[in-house]
Structure formats: C-alpha cells, structure tokens
Amino acid sequence: MDQIDIKLLELLQKNSRMTISDLSLELALSRPSISERLHRMQEKGVIEEYSARISLPAIGRDILLIIQVGGVKVSLQEFEEFVKKEEGIIECHRVTGEVSYILKAAVSNMNGMRQLIDKLIPFGNINTSTVLSSPVPYRYILPIEESS
Template identity: 65%
Template sequence: MNKTDITLLKLLQENSRVTISDLSKQLSLSRPSVSERLLRLQEKGIIEEFTARISLQALGLDTLLFIQVSELKKRPNEFEEQIKVENSILECHRVTGTTNYILKAATSSMAKMSELIDRLIPFGTLTTSIVLSSPIPYTIILPEEEVVEENCLL
C-alpha cells in the first residue's frame, strides 16, 4: 500500500457511495487506475465489503449496551451459535481475561433490554453497561505510518 491507496481508503470510509469519477478527480488518477486499485485492495482483503452505516436511533433502537459474559456455562461454540439468532446483538467478541465475551447490543426500550438479559442469564454471569454517549461512534481506519513508510520503500 502506498499513500494514494491510503487516501483512497479514507475517501471510501468517508462516503462509500462516492463514484469512481469523483475518486479519480480527488486522487488525480484515471478511472481505470482507481478501479484497478479498488480491485487490488479487495483481492488483498484490505477492503472486506461495502456497507452502509445505519442510525440505531432512527430505527428506534435507543438503548445501546455492552454485556460482559463471564463464567461461561456452555462451550464457546454452543454459546456463539445461540447468540447468533439474537437480533439485538450487534457484535460479539471472545476476549481474554476473566470475561469470556463482550457483546454489543441495541434495544428499543429498557423492557426489551431486560428481556434480552433474561435470555442471556443461562449462559453465564453478566455485567451490563448502558451507553450514555458515544464521543467516538466510528473512526476511519488506516494503517499505521510505519507500515506505510515500510511498504513505500519496497
């Protein structure tokens, strides 16, 4: 990856609906060159997919919470399969330390949150944190500078 690739990644994360023509102008490259770079970044697995960020609040999912699951009472693969069907679970991360999993969830109300917690209680000990605010709800992901400089020398 070089600096042009990094700028391309930044532009795509700011607006994934940007056209090849607009990218071409912003990067001062031809449209075929931009398309080729995009394809290469996808083939390398750097760009995994193109998606839309959805507003949870606009969908009525005003209660955002993190749930730590510890003292797991089922095998990890069983737990993971069972929580995949929970529509309220946005993310699931298996972690090290005394906590086994950290779940990110969103519900439409405290009552729905309570129902979700009740469904999760049989899996282990839960510690729930309700999000009050998100000062950094999303950040653009770019490689560290050392990696870029190293790759530019190759």
C-alpha cells in the first residue's frame, strides 16, 4: 500500500460518496487507475464496505450506553445470537479480562434503557454506563507507517 492508496482511504472515509471522477481529480490520477486501486483494496479486504454514518439523536436514539456483561450464564453462541437480533445493540465485542463482552447500545429514552437491561439480565452480570459525551466519536483509520 503506497501513499496514494492511503490518501484514497482517507478521502473515502471522509466521504464514501465521492465519485471515481472526484477521486481522480483529487489525486491527479486517471479514473481507471482509481478504479483499479479500489478494486485491489476490496479484493484484499482493506475496504470491507461503504456505508453512511448516522446521527443517533437525529433518529430518536438519544441515549448511548456501554454495557459490560460478565459471568455469562448461557452458551456464548446463545448470547451472541441474542445480541445479533437485539435492535438496540449497535456493537458487541467479546473481550478478555473480568467481563466477557462489551456492548454499545442506543435507545430512545430511559424506558428503552430499562427494557434492554431487563432483557440482558438473564444472560449474566450487567454493568451499564450512560455516555455523557464522546470526545472521539469516530476516527478515520489509516495504515500504520513502518519505521525504518
């Protein structure tokens, strides 16, 4: 991956709707060259998908939660199947340490938070934190440059 690929990744993360023509102008490369680079990065799995970042408050999900789940009382597969289907859970990570999972959830109000917690309680020990602010809500990810 060269500096042009890295710049291409940066541009796409800032605006995944940029056209091949826009990228071509920005990077001073031909459209076929841009297309080839994108295709190559998709084949290598560097670019997994293109998506839109949604404002949670704008769609009525005003409360963001971080939920730690420890002492899981069911099979890990059963728990993971539940969280995959639960609409309020927007991320789930199996982790090492004292807890088994860290979940990120977005709900509309305190009642939604209570309902989600009530659904999770049978699965294990639940520790919930409400996000007050997010100094780094999202970060563009670029390859780490190797030192010589």
